[in-house]
Amino acid sequence: MSKGNKQHRTGDKKLANSLVYTVKERTELLSFLLESMPNRSRNSVKSILTRGQVTVNDHIETKHNYTLHPGQTVTILKNKAAVKESALIGMSILYEDDDIIVINKEAGLLSIATEKEKRQTAHHQLMEHVRREDPQNRIFVVHRLDKDTSGVMMFAKSEHVKRKLQDNWKEMVKERTYAALVEGKVTKEKGYVSSWLRESSTHLVYSSQTKNDGQHAITHYKVVRSNEDFSLLDVQLETGRKNQIRVHMQDMGHPVVGDKKYGSKKNAIRRLGLHAKVLSFNHPTTGQLLLFKADVPKSFLTKSK
Structure with a gap:
């Protein structure tokens, strides 16, 4: 060297x-x-x-x-x-069977294709992964994580399983917990935010307190640790709306770190401070309760010491 x-x-x-x-x-x-x-x-x-x-x-x-x-x-x-057949970039498989695949996605990887990026996505890589076994195999999107959000994400291997999961999401999903690193010291140890969410023509989601003015969204939070500058929260979704956590943290006056779109002033960890750490659900075919975890990124823990 x-x-x-x-x-x-x-x-x-x-x-x-x-x-x-x-x-x-x-x-x-x-x-x-x-x-x-x-x-x-x-x-x-x-x-x-x-x-x-x-x-x-x-x-x-x-x-x-x-x-x-x-x-x-x-x-x-x-x-x-x-280029090896088994290599997946920006993600790892936590679990796979005949019906579902559960992954741990890194921040920076798209869940699904956009107009600009078709191939470097979790969906495309998993499609290639299952087609090595049988060219007829396919992967179906059940839910999404934002590009800059890391953590646990599930895909279905058939249209039937995808529909079953999406149609019964509230009943089948038992826990969906995120780690959120937010700006400032959150003084209330636990609480929730409830509002109606709407999306503007520029794809900015905003909150309304007027009943039925958009989709109802409820976010529960609990402070894990905090200092004067940052707080690490456990966040549980009662509803799964687009950008829900990000908007509700802004509503609380504690935007997610690195989330310039929704009020963040600091980018102390040089990524979005949002991570899907737990996903627990009843298996769509067997009914067995499954639980998957992805470790909270070290940068979240360091900043909230």
Whole structure:
């Protein structure tokens, strides 16, 4: 390793399918990667970034000029691992059977395709995953997580199972808990927010206290830990509306960290402070109660100490 490299990173490790580096001084991501992989061309390094093979701490990062800070961990999924049949980028499978797949999604990965991005999504990768067994296999979206929200997410393997889950969601889902890192000290130990949500033409969801003025939404919260600057909350959804937690945290005067769209002034963890940590439901076919957890990101815990 050259002296230039040593200035930027320390404690480098080689894992079976990835390279892990610790950032030592402030720099931009592309520059860091070029120094970390001196044997690769600039275009090769750029394509590794574009394909979503690079994570910073606990989120996928594709921006070339993303600013790295001392102490952050940069993980690069090796090319061979990325093209291997079994490799999933930005997600891992927690559970799979003939009816459902449950994943742990990283922040930065789209749940489903958009006009701009068709392939680098959880849905597309899982579709490829099940079609290796049988080209006729398919994956169906049951619910969604925002691109910048991490955590537990479920997909169905048939239209029938998807319908059953969606039509009986309130009865079948027993727990859906999020970890939310919000700005400021939440003084009330627990409580709830109730309002009617509407979406503007610019796709901004807003709250109304006028009865039936939109979709009714109820969010319960409990403070896990807090300091003067940040609070870590356990948030449970009684209803599952678009951007519900984000809007209700703004209503409380404690927007989700990094959520500029809904009132956040700080981006202390350089990602959205929202993570789906528990999903518990009755299996759509067997009726068995299943529970899945995804660890709360370390950055949420550090900031709320």
